[in-house]
Amino acid sequence: MITKKSKIGFIGTGVMGKSMVYNLLQSGYNVSIYTRTKSKAQDLLANGAQWKNSVAEIAQTSDLIITIVGYPKDVEEVYFGSNGILENAKPGSYVIDMTTSKPSLAVKIYEQAKANQIHSLDAPVSGGDVGAKNGSLAIMVGGDKDAFNAVSPIFNILGENIILQGDAGAGQHTKLSNQITIASNMIGVCEAIIYAKKAGLDPERVLQSITTGAAGSFSLSILGPRMIKGDFEPGFYVKHFIKDMTIALESAQEMGLSTPGLSLSLELYKELAEKGEADSGTQALIKLFQA
Known part of the structure; x- marks a missing residue:
């Protein structure tokens, strides 16, 4: 003990x-x-x-x-x-x-x-x-x-x-399940904020409504506001999320699983890293959508 x-x-x-x-x-x-x-x-x-x-x-x-x-x-x-x-x-x-x-x-x-x-x-x-x-x-x-x-x-x-x-190994498999969930969720958070802005809404007010409903998540509640404020300091690095998603994708492929959401997110984050954002926080993904 x-x-x-x-x-x-x-x-x-x-x-x-x-x-x-x-x-x-x-x-x-x-x-x-x-x-x-x-x-x-x-x-x-x-x-x-x-x-x-x-x-x-x-x-x-x-x-x-x-x-x-x-x-x-x-x-x-x-x-x-x-x-x-x-x-x-x-x-x-x-x-x-x-x-x-x-x-x-x-x-x-x-x-x-x-x-x-x-x-x-x-x-x-x-x-x-x-x-x-x-x-x-x-x-x-x-x-x-x-x-x-x-x-x-x-x-x-x-x-x-x-x-x-x-x-x-069970802890690592569980964490990869966690990262697979976040991978698709981050795309959704970015799209939701951009949609709200395009619709002429105040995205912060939109978050007040949707973070407490079925869409609620850590990414939406914590990283969403950072996206809106343009705060891209790393709580978790883009480069490390790419590492995690790569491991998860390899593990899924070894088990014969198809993970299209994970694959798309990994592709987008690699593009983000190539644009010089490897050391930014994962919320920097919204930069691709703003562009």
Whole structure:
């Protein structure tokens, strides 16, 4: 069981990870961090986080290691190899990958972790920058029930809707279902706002009506207003959404599924990225419709 006396290592302090670490610190946990660019973590260090110089050092000194990095290749890099987590973590420790990544990679990590007497969970999240700041993320978990129960105190700080979906990889499959839903929804949000403007309506007033009805969603309530205001700062990067949708499309194809909504959204977001918006928030999709 993870307690306040446990040492937590956290790798990846980007838009999401930064707020997650802050919430753990505010809850009284001992947190060490490592990220590629130390300067971006200075405010966390000022708030009590401890710096470690490498992934290996984080693994060697922690009872629980949490990762939320960019791409599957980044997950591979931090978990495997002589300098990775699995070769350096203590037997009996816990690892949680909260990156949205490949289900097959989650299974690979789980199997190697088990061979090294380490408990592994895949636990991608949804809720964006707002959910990370508020500690209200949806957390989708794959792995063993005993490990899930042991780290539940940590999950309860980071999120509110926390569900063990099944064995290793199940968390990632659930997150891909989430991203497939958002993919088509984002197109609908953009079209609705543009339609409202063309009809001579105040789009903000339109949102007041439709966000509480059957059309309601996070994308409509949180990202819709940002679109209207021209606020394209990233709560979630376009480039990372493209990564997620690509993984989801590949996974669907492996299962023989047709996902036309996902395919169209991925095509549009790739076009958006080619126009220089890869580092913008996903709400920047409306720029294609405005054009």
